[in-house]
Amino acid sequence: MSLLKVKNVGKYYNGEPVFRQVTFDVNAGARIGVVGQNGQGKTTLLRLIAGELVPDEGEIEWFGTPSVKVMAQTIQFEAGQTAFDVAMEAFSSLCALEQRLRDLEEAITQADSEVERDQHLKKYGKMMTRFEDQGGYDMHARAREVLIGLGFSEHDLGRGVATFSGGEKVRLSLAKLLLVAPDLLLLDEPTNHLDLEAMEWLEDYLKAYAGTIMVISHDRYFMDHIVTEILEVHQGEVERYLTTYSGYLKARKERRRRRQRAYERQQQEVERIQSFIRRYHAGQRHKEAEDRRKKLERMVTLSPPPDYEGGMGLSFPVCHSGNDVILGEGLTITRPGLTICEGVDLRLQRGDRIALLGPNGAGKTTLLQVLLGLERPTAGSLRWGTGVVSAYFPQDLSFPDESVNLIQELRRSQPNLRNSTARDHLARFEFFGDDVFQPLSTLSGGERTRLHLAKMALVPSSLLVLDEPTNHLDLEARQDLERALLDYDGTAIFVTHDRYFVDQVATALWILDGGHLKPFSGNYSDYRAYRQAQQFEEQQARVRRRKAAPRPKRPKKKVRVTSEELDRLEQEIEEQEAKRDELAEFLSRPSSYAEGAGRDAVQDYQAVEDVLKTLYRRWENLAHHFEQQRNKS
Numbered sequence: 001m002s003l004l005k006v007k008n009v010g011k012y013y014n015g016e017p018v019f020r021q022v023t024f025d026v027n028a029g030a031r032i033g034v035v036g037q038n039g040q041g042k043t044t045l046l047r048l049i050a051g052e053l054v055p056d057e058g059e060i061e062w063f064g065t066p067s068v069k070v071m072a073q074t075i076q077f078e079a080g081q082t083a084f085d086v087a088m089e090a091f092s093s094l095c096a097l098e099q100r101l102r103d104l105e106e107a108i109t110q111a112d113s114e115v116e117r118d119q120h121l122k123k124y125g126k127m128m129t130r131f132e133d134q135g136g137y138d139m140h141a142r143a144r145e146v147l148i149g150l151g152f153s154e155h156d157l158g159r160g161v162a163t164f165s166g167g168e169k170v171r172l173s174l175a176k177l178l179l180v181a182p183d184l185l186l187l188d189e190p191t192n193h194l195d196l197e198a199m200e201w202l203e204d205y206l207k208a209y210a211g212t213i214m215v216i217s218h219d220r221y222f223m224d225h226i227v228t229e230i231l232e233v234h235q236g237e238v239e240r241y242l243t244t245y246s247g248y249l250k251a252r253k254e255r256r257r258r259r260q261r262a263y264e265r266q267q268q269e270v271e272r273i274q275s276f277i278r279r280y281h282a283g284q285r286h287k288e289a290e291d292r293r294k295k296l297e298r299m300v301t302l303s304p305p306p307d308y309e310g311g312m313g314l315s316f317p318v319c320h321s322g323n324d325v326i327l328g329e330g331l332t333i334t335r336p337g338l339t340i341c342e343g344v345d346l347r348l349q350r351g352d353r354i355a356l357l358g359p360n361g362a363g364k365t366t367l368l369q370v371l372l373g374l375e376r377p378t379a380g381s382l383r384w385g386t387g388v389v390s391a392y393f394p395q396d397l398s399f400p401d402e403s404v405n406l407i408q409e410l411r412r413s414q415p416n417l418r419n420s421t422a423r424d425h426l427a428r429f430e431f432f433g434d435d436v437f438q439p440l441s442t443l444s445g446g447e448r449t450r451l452h453l454a455k456m457a458l459v460p461s462s463l464l465v466l467d468e469p470t471n472h473l474d475l476e477a478r479q480d481l482e483r484a485l486l487d488y489d490g491t492a493i494f495v496t497h498d499r500y501f502v503d504q505v506a507t508a509l510w511i512l513d514g515g516h517l518k519p520f521s522g523n524y525s526d527y528r529a530y531r532q533a534q535q536f537e538e539q540q541a542r543v544r545r546r547k548a549a550p551r552p553k554r555p556k557k558k559v560r561v562t563s564e565e566l567d568r569l570e571q572e573i574e575e576q577e578a579k580r581d582e583l584a585e586f587l588s589r590p591s592s593y594a595e596g597a598g599r600d601a602v603q604d605y606q607a608v609e610d611v612l613k614t615l616y617r618r619w620e621n622l623a624h625h626f627e628q629q630r631n632k633s
Helices: 043-052 084-107 116-131 136-149 165-181 197-208 221-225 247-279 285-300 365-374 407-413 417-427 433-439 445-454 477-489 499-505 524-548 560-587 590-594 600-632
Strands: 002-013 016-027 032-036 057-062 068-070 185-188 210-216 229-234 235-239 324-335 338-349 353-357 379-384 390-393 463-467 491-495 508-513 516-520
Touching: 016 043, 016 057, 016 210, 016 235, 032 043, 032 221, 032 247, 043 068, 043 185, 043 210, 043 229, 068 433, 084 116, 084 136, 084 165, 084 229, 116 136, 116 353, 136 221, 136 524, 165 185, 165 221, 210 221, 221 247, 221 499, 229 247, 229 365, 235 247, 247 285, 247 390, 324 365, 338 365, 338 491, 338 516, 353 365, 353 499, 353 524, 365 463, 365 491, 390 445, 407 433, 417 433, 445 477, 477 499, 508 524, 516 524, 524 560, 560 600
Parallel strands: 032 210, 032 229, 068 185, 185 210, 353 491, 353 508, 390 463, 463 491
Antiparallel strands: 002 016, 002 057, 229 235, 324 338, 324 379, 508 516
């Protein structure tokens, strides 16, 4: 069933087209990924659908009145609000209904007559049913589950929003949007500012989301796990692919090949007709030539397929080092209130490509800076191998002097660089024409990333240290960086939240978490499978411990009937305990709440707990009875 239809939509900025004659439909329940290079209009497309922008031509037709919400990169908060207050705003109507229930409770207790009290009770019953049906009893649990899932700690829930960083505020905006749960959810780079654990949680949540999703993301791993169709925005056109992201890459290549062949065949036909017209338009076959000219005029001219070439001409020059690149012994790194690692022995060897993973705030940037010698470890020793020359891509993309232009910045680090050489080099990183003369202060995040990479590509190194290099890069640019690292004959250690990038590039992982640095041999997919197996084993161990826990000693059977009754009671207790454990495991999964079954499961869990309390009391009474029987006998 169609949710909306985009019909011949066009959008222009300063007379230049962003889109022309764009047509596609969105079906209810669809999972759509919006892809394309930076600057092609992906965000504009989402804002048009959200109603934040108006098409300059064409229209967007809606079927019914679905609720539509777009992820905001900036959000306004009221003074004094906590993170939990903001999340609960998603349930404003339920909170208002809850307050009306409290008011009715007060009115019931203060009713002047039986009739008045009965009227209040009747109204209260209807309102309570509506409150339950709309999920009123689990709204606080849902708010907490989403906030914790997106990486907020228990302490963060009570923190004032005014103390939050920009990234934390974006995450809070996303949490509120997920809790609102509109019919059409429009997400623009939702994985920004999320660590790996939060990304995985978000994937599980969105997989179970009941509504329709349109998402822009440069995270290919995320896209492959969420979307089932792709809208590609490229050079003013939008093309639809009914497949996953990986399927889209293959289909795009095949579609481009077919379009190229059709275009070339038509060009050959056009040239053949034009040659005939030129040859015979003034001779005896003039009439045939005129017929072919008319045929040419009626021909629907095919456009050449979109050009996906270009991107960064990135490669890292290398100078060779010894086999041991960095050796650390007993390495301890602490900062106020944080132990990053303690007593760690590490070895980085030539040819290693290490992905440094860990939650936000674990100290990954500090560890990189210690390895580079920019900061000192708290204890232990660190030694570089012979001939090691490092190149550093910092997370902070600022420059010492933001008023200079791109050529001046290159020549600051390479004074002997000629202007013509600098311009040619910058062109490899998609800076053309007058782009090279713009001041650094005007550069976007993606342009700053490309300029930093351009500087690194000028100087040979044997060790690359990259802190979040994939931030601000579109999908094509990330692939360029992947290829450059795979071709690099030196050593690399990098931090990124792009799991697909890690899978493609890393030869091993270093996991930094909770003050420990643990090596893992394999890529991210291997690590995720390993961790899931660990979690399963831990769950099984908890079940085994519960079953093995000592139970109250049961007296020896004296009376046959009483003994059978005790056996039946114990069996009933075991069945209820198994049911409780099953519900607890269900409620621990994020998808349980997204499926809308969280409320019922919470109520079922509480009901089972109540039953178990009763059964435990009965068992204790019966056991006491046995003890008395034994003492009397």
